[in-house]
Each structure stands twice: as C-alpha cells, then as structure tokens.
Amino acid sequence: xIREHRFTFGKFVSQVHLRKELPQMDGIFPDEPGSxxxxxxxxxxxxxxxxxxxxxxxxxxxxxxxxxGEAAKGWPAVERILAAAKKGGLGRDGLFxxxxxxxxxxxxxxGASVFMRGCKLCIVSTTLLGMVDAALGGKTGFDLFGxxxxxxxxxxxxxIYLPLDTLTTLPREEWKSGMAELxxxxxLGGGEMEKALRVLGAAFSRGDLLPEHxxxxxxLVSASVKIKGRIVEADPQETGTERALLNWGHTFAHAxxxxxGLGNISHGEAVAWGLVRSCELGHHIGITPKERxxxxxxxxxxxxxxxxxxxxxxxxxKNFIKALWGDKKQKAGKLRFVIxxxxxxxxxxxxxxxxxxxxxxxxxxxxx
Amino acid sequence: xIREHRFTFGKFVSQVHLRKELPQMDGIFPDEPGSxxxxxxxxxxxxxxxxxxxxxxxxxxxxxxxxxGEAAKGWPAVERILAAAKKGGLGRDGLFxxxxxxxxxxxxxxGASVFMRGCKLCIVSTTLLGMVDAALGGKTGFDLFGxxxxxxxxxxxxxIYLPLDTLTTLPREEWKSGMAELxxxxxLGGGEMEKALRVLGAAFSRGDLLPEHxxxxxxLVSASVKIKGRIVEADPQETGTERALLNWGHTFAHAxxxxxGLGNISHGEAVAWGLVRSCELGHHIGITPKERxxxxxxxxxxxxxxxxxxxxxxxxxKNFIKALWGDKKQKAGKLRFVIxxxxxxxxxxxxxxxxxxxxxxxxxxxxx
Numbered sequence: 001x002i003r004e005h006r007f008t009f010g011k012f013v014s015q016v017h018l019r020k021e022l023p024q025m026d027g028i029f030p031d032e033p034g035s036x037x038x039x040x041x042x043x044x045x046x047x048x049x050x051x052x053x054x055x056x057x058x059x060x061x062x063x064x065x066x067x068x069g070e071a072a073k074g075w076p077a078v079e080r081i082l083a084a085a086k087k088g089g090l091g092r093d094g095l096f097x098x099x100x101x102x103x104x105x106x107x108x109x110x111g112a113s114v115f116m117r118g119c120k121l122c123i124v125s126t127t128l129l130g131m132v133d134a135a136l137g138g139k140t141g142f143d144l145f146g147x148x149x150x151x152x153x154x155x156x157x158x159x160i161y162l163p164l165d166t167l168t169t170l171p172r173e174e175w176k177s178g179m180a181e182l183x184x185x186x187x188l189g190g191g192e193m194e195k196a197l198r199v200l201g202a203a204f205s206r207g208d209l210l211p212e213h214x215x216x217x218x219x220l221v222s223a224s225v226k227i228k229g230r231i232v233e234a235d236p237q238e239t240g241t242e243r244a245l246l247n248w249g250h251t252f253a254h255a256x257x258x259x260x261g262l263g264n265i266s267h268g269e270a271v272a273w274g275l276v277r278s279c280e281l282g283h284h285i286g287i288t289p290k291e292r293x294x295x296x297x298x299x300x301x302x303x304x305x306x307x308x309x310x311x312x313x314x315x316x317x318k319n320f321i322k323a324l325w326g327d328k329k330q331k332a333g334k335l336r337f338v339i340x341x342x343x344x345x346x347x348x349x350x351x352x353x354x355x356x357x358x359x360x361x362x363x364x365x366x367x368x
Numbered sequence: 369x370i371r372e373h374r375f376t377f378g379k380f381v382s383q384v385h386l387r388k389e390l391p392q393m394d395g396i397f398p399d400e401p402g403s404x405x406x407x408x409x410x411x412x413x414x415x416x417x418x419x420x421x422x423x424x425x426x427x428x429x430x431x432x433x434x435x436x437g438e439a440a441k442g443w444p445a446v447e448r449i450l451a452a453a454k455k456g457g458l459g460r461d462g463l464f465x466x467x468x469x470x471x472x473x474x475x476x477x478x479g480a481s482v483f484m485r486g487c488k489l490c491i492v493s494t495t496l497l498g499m500v501d502a503a504l505g506g507k508t509g510f511d512l513f514g515x516x517x518x519x520x521x522x523x524x525x526x527x528i529y530l531p532l533d534t535l536t537t538l539p540r541e542e543w544k545s546g547m548a549e550l551x552x553x554x555x556l557g558g559g560e561m562e563k564a565l566r567v568l569g570a571a572f573s574r575g576d577l578l579p580e581h582x583x584x585x586x587x588l589v590s591a592s593v594k595i596k597g598r599i600v601e602a603d604p605q606e607t608g609t610e611r612a613l614l615n616w617g618h619t620f621a622h623a624x625x626x627x628x629g630l631g632n633i634s635h636g637e638a639v640a641w642g643l644v645r646s647c648e649l650g651h652h653i654g655i656t657p658k659e660r661x662x663x664x665x666x667x668x669x670x671x672x673x674x675x676x677x678x679x680x681x682x683x684x685x686k687n688f689i690k691a692l693w694g695d696k697k698q699k700a701g702k703l704r705f706v707i708x709x710x711x712x713x714x715x716x717x718x719x720x721x722x723x724x725x726x727x728x729x730x731x732x733x734x735x736x
Contacts, residue, residue, distance in 0.1 A: 117520040
C-alpha cells in the first residue's frame with residue numbers, strides 16, 4: 001500500500017507519502033542529489049524517540065528529544081530545536097526532520113521556518129491527528145500566554161511521510177484525538193468516504209478496529225489528505241473562506257479547550273463535541289435537517305466521544321462563553337460557524353445567532 | 369520634499385514614503401477604510417519613545433517600549449512585543465507599528481510575522497541605517513546563541529515611513545552606523561549617486577553636514593531605497609545571487625562583528641572596514657584596478673571610518689578567521705565576496721583566494 005499526493009500551496013510544494021513503513025534516512029529528501037544526512041537534525045519527543053532512532057539508523061545526525069505533550073509546546077521547546085540546529089552546524093540549506101504528532105511537527109516546522117530565515121523541512125507523522133491534520137497545510141506554531149498557537153508561521157513541509165504502521169501502537173486516547181478531524185474531513189468529502197467512516201465507526205464501537213480495517217483506514221487517511229490538501233491549495237494562508245471549512249466544529253472546540261484549560265482535553269474530543277454543537281445550532285436556525293443532524297451525531301458517538309453538554313471537562317460555563325467571544329474579538333468582531341446543510345456545509349456568521357440561544361445550547365437545554 | 373516608492377517582493381507590496389515630517393496615526397495605513405487606531409500597537413525603544421508618542425498623539429494605543437541596542441535584540445524583546453499585542457486585543461487584522469532603527473524594526477517585523485501567523489506591519493524608520501537598509505526588504509530577525517539574526521523571517525512591511533527630520537538629532541555614531549550602507553548602495557548605483565556621495569563625504573569630513581546638505585541627503589536616501597528595492601524585487605528571499613550584491617563588504621564585516629563581540633562595533637563601522645578589505649582583495653586577484661580601489665578607500669575614509677587593519681576592535685585575529693570560515697560553513701562551504709571591478713562589481717567565490725593571502729590582508733601586510 002503506497003499512495004502519493006502532491007500539493008501546491010502558494011510558492012511551496014508539499015509531497016505526501018502515505019505507506020505502511022517508516023521512511024529511512026537515505027532518500028528521505030529525494031529532491032537532493034546525494035544524502036542529506038550531514039546537514040540534518042531529527043526532532044522527536046519522548047514517545048517517538050525509538051521511531052526517530054529507527055529512521056536515523058547508524059547515521060551521525062543530531063537528535064533533539066522534546067518533552068512531548070501540549071504543555072511542552074512553548075518557546076523553550078523551539079529554542080531547544082534551534083540550539084540543536086546551531087550545534088549541528090546547519091546552514092540555510094539544512095534539513096529539519098520532525099518525527100512525531102502535531103506538537104512535534106508544529107514546533108519543528110516553526111523552528112525550520114525561522115532558522116536562518118527558513119531551512120528545509122520534512123515531517124514524519126506518527127499519530128492519526130498528525131496524519132489527517134497537523135502535518136499537512138503549512139500551519140506551524142507554539143502556545144504563548146496560554147493561547148494555542150499564538151505565535152506561528154505558514155511553512156509547508158517539502159516532504160510528509162505518513163507511515164501507518166506507527167498507528168498500531170497508538171493509545172486509544174491518541175486515536176480519539178485524531179479521529180474527530182478524520183470524521184470532520186470525511187463529512188466534508190461525503191459519499192463513499194462517509195460510508196467508509198460508518199463502517200469504521202461500527203468497528204470502533206465494537207472495539208475490533210485493527211487489523212481487519214487497516215485497508216479501510218488507509219483509504220480514509222488518503223482521501224482525507226486529498227480533501228484537506230485541495231482546500232488548503234485554494235486558500236493557503238486562510239485569507240479567504242475556503243480554509244474556514246476545515247474549522248468545522250472548531251469555534252466551539254477552541255472555546256471548550258480554553259475553558260477546560262490547555263492540555264486538559266484533547267483537540268479531537270473538543271472537535272467531536274463541537275461538531276455535534278454545530279448540528280444543534282444548524283437545526284435551530286433552520287439550515288440542518290433534523291435527520292442529518294442526528295446522522296452526524298450518531299456517527300460522532302460511534303467513536304466513543306463525549307457529546308453531551310455542558311461537557312464534563314468544560315469547567316466554568318462563563319469562561320467558555322468568554323472564550324467564545326474572545327475568539328470573536330480576535331477575528332475582528334466576526335465569529336464564523338460551519339454548519340451542515342441539506343447538501344454539504346454552509347458558513348454562517350454570528351449575527352444570525354442570539355446569545356440567549358447559545359446559552360441554552362451550552363446548558364444542554366436544546367434537544368434535536 | 370516628498371518621494372514615494374513602491375516595490376513588489378513576491379506576494380508582498382511595500383510602499384516607501386520618504387519625507388521630512390513624521391507620519392500621524394490617522395492615515396498611517398492608508399489602504400484601510402477608517403482609522404486603524406483601535407487595533408494597533410506602537411513599538412519603540414527608549415530612544416524613540418518621544419517620537420512614538422508624537423505619532424500616537426492622544427489616541428488610545430498600547431505603546432511597547434523596548435530597551436534598545438543590539439544587546440536587547442533577543443527573544444525576550446519579541447515576547448514583550450507579542451505580549452503587548454495580546455494585551456491590546458489585536459487579531460490577525462491587527463497592525464504593528466515599529467518606530468525606531470534597525471533593532472526595533474527587525475524585532476517588530478518578526479513579531480508581526482508570527483503573531484497569529486502574521487498580521488499587518490508598518491515601519492517608521494528613525495535612523496539612517498534603518499532608512500537605507502533595515503526597514504526595506506523584508507528581513508526580520510533577532511539574535512540567538514550569540515549569532516546575529518539566527519532566527520528570522522521574510523516579512524516586508526506594507527508601509528515604510530522615512531521621516532528625515534528624525535535624523536537631525538541623531539548622534540554622530542548613529543550617522544556612521546548608517547552611512548556605510550549608503551556608501552555601499554551609492555557605489556552600486558554609480559554615476560550621479562557616487563558624485564553626490566563625494567560631495568557629502570567632503571562636507572562630512574569638514575564637519576558641516578547639516579542643514580546645507582539636507583536636499584543632497586534626501587536624494588541619496590531616495591536613490592538608495594530605489595536601488596535596494598529593485599535588487600530585492602529580483603530576489604526577494606535571497607535564493608539567487610542578485611541580493612548578494614547588497615552584501616558587499618559584509619563577509620568581512622560579519623566576521624569582524626563576531627570577533628569584536630556583538631554590540632561592540634556598529635554594523636556600519638564593520639561594513640565600511642569590509643568595503644576597504646574587498647578593494648584590497650579585488651586588487652590582489654586582479655579584478656579591481658588600483659585607482660578604483662584607492663577611490664573607494666578615500667571615499668570611505670572621508671566619512672571618518674577606521675579603515676586600518678587589523679581593526680582596533682577586532683580582538684583575537686584567530687577568532688576573526690574562525691568567524692569568517694564559520695560563515696562559510698553556514699553557507700554550505702561557499703564564501704562569496706563582492707568585489708569592485710572596472711565597471712560595477714563582481715561576485716567571486718572563495719576558491720579563488722588562498723588562506724595565506726587572507727591572513728596577510730587581515731594583518732595589514734597588503735598595501736594597495
């Protein structure tokens with residue numbers, strides 16, 4: 001099973017290599033004549049160190065091991081990466097190779113984008129969330145002053161490896177963290193993809209996901225990469241509205257993550273919960289038919305997500321509302337919601353929504 | 369006296385407004401309907417705080433005052449800028465207004481390039497070095513691990529104001545810091561520009577620079593902006609060789625700055641010294657005619673620069689050589705020198721130069 005995708009994001013080209021196996025150091029950056037090993041660093045976290053070592057083999061490449069987890073996604077981690085690159089004698093033609101999930105790839109990609117004003121970047125994504133979301137599309141960043149990705153750049157990786165084998169040892173929590181983005185993208189894709197996802201969801205709720213469904217997962221990840229890639233190609237830097245589609249469920253999710261406290265809830269859990277809220281909101285304003293809202297809610301539930309509201313991890317509801325409007329302030333007074341429609345989705349602005357309704361929705365007083 | 373220049377650097381457009389007076393807050397970002405004051409921050413240092421306040425007038429805009437000087441050009445200053453932007457409630461459509469010389473504009477521009485993955489940027493340049501070099505061309509950055517601009521981005525400002533009035537109170541050291549870049553650009557421009565520079569140099573060595581020569585300076589800054597802008601347009605991200613022309617004198621200068629210790633010698637002093645070394649090197653390898661080498665050396669000297677070698681601030685000569693080859697290592701084994709030729713300049717690679725000659729040149733054993 002090998003699938004290759006190629007995308008153009010503005011002046012950048014990203015090549016995605018989806019396969020079972022890990023890439024090896026020789027040939028990890030095929031554009032270049034000769035081996036890149038003498039001017040590369042490998043960046044991983046404590047969870048992916050073994051994987052990074054297996055890619056490195058016996059090459060003499062500096063290895064930068066980060067602590068891992070959202071809590072470690074700050075400037076000190078970026079500084080460690082830059083220090084490793086400096087110590088390794090990398091120049092502007094140096095290659096940063098990130099081995100890990102979204103945190104490692106976001107941090108490494110940010111580091112690569114600013115080291116000597118930009119060097120080469122390759123991402124080996126080892127989590128489902130990384131594969132279907134973080135690794136592709138060029139968003140880099142780190143958390144600052146308690147705000148997720150307050151600092152960041154757009155810097156797509158030249159090569160992105162998605163070695164599905166690394167998922168077999170992923171803890172159930174990590175699966176759930178990534179699956180919500182896969183659900184979101186599959187729903188955007190519709191048709192066959194949504195059908196395949198239902199099969200996977202049924203397997204998931206029975207607890208017999210692997211290895212029978214490996215091929216199904218392979219196809220779903222591939223389709224998801226393609227959908228996300230095409231959307232980002234149309235709007236690489238999120239200046240238009242195309243890329244906003246990828247934020248389906250995220251307006252609610254970001255507020256939930258913020259009120260729960262950074263790191264207390266996985267991004268996937270928050271997105272799954274946000275998808276269900278978007279169905280309720282859509283139904284309330286007459287855009288989402290009841291059957292469609294229930295269909296999506298059932299699909300999300302089949303993957304074992306907590307979908308009730310208020311979410312048990314929400315904390316103070318006032319903080320949630322504050323975070324929701326804080327997001328609004330950051331976006332110059334406009335909150336956008338992606339809402340499922342009869343066909344596909346619609347993007348609506350918050351002037352359609354009364355505060356009172358949002359309040360009742362969060363309190364769980366709205367029933368489909 | 370008003371002069372406007374407009375440049376396109378890849379996907380960015382920079383507009384340069386050269387005039388006598390400071391800009392005012394209303395209308396500082398003319399692209400936008402209405403006033404930008406409610407989503408802006410002003411960034412300055414202790415030297416330019418009064419200027420920033422005069423731009424701000426009685427608008428309610430957060431002011432972020434940095435310590436100033438190369439020693440303050442690190443991550444903590446960037447973090448202060450980002451904190452001010454966050455506290456000010458700026459979003460992705462927020463505007464960073466830098467008021468100061470190269471350090472303030474490099475730091476602010478870096479901050480603007482990473483805040484929420486990029487917001488708006490305007491630079492009010494208040495030093496000669498800023499006007500003829502740092503403010504234009506999109507290079508942002510800060511020092512890390514003792515390396516100048518080890519971290520940075522390409523992020524051209526949308527609007528760049530060059531209010532010449534701010535130069536009248538500039539200390540002599542600051543003049544010298546900027547004049548070397550102006551000399552370099554005027555020599556690249558040649559012809560009328562070089563002639564005008566000679567007149568200015570003669571005035572400078574007599575110590576009667578202003579106000580008689582204000583108009584001359586205005587024309588020189590304008591021509592310099594135009595030359596730099598055109599060169600950067602041809603090679604915005606320094607991937608080709610065009611932009612390397614702007615590095616005339618800089619290979620030597622960077623090594624001198626490094627061996628002298630960051631902040632112990634101004635960039636201009638180092639560049640002026642480097643220009644003279646490039647003449648000697650060019651003469652040695654038969655590219656620079658003796659008369660041309662002497663002409664340039666005299667011109668540099670007329671502005672009062674220390675041009676003897678070893679430079680009194682050089683420190684240990686071994687460190688200088690190490691820094692020179694360190695630069696080489698960073699650039700994948702190639703050191704480039706810009707060398708004056710019969711007409712214009714040539715770029716040569718280091719394989720033309722014996723180490724032994726470089727050594728004798730640094731020791732002052734080479735006479736034109």
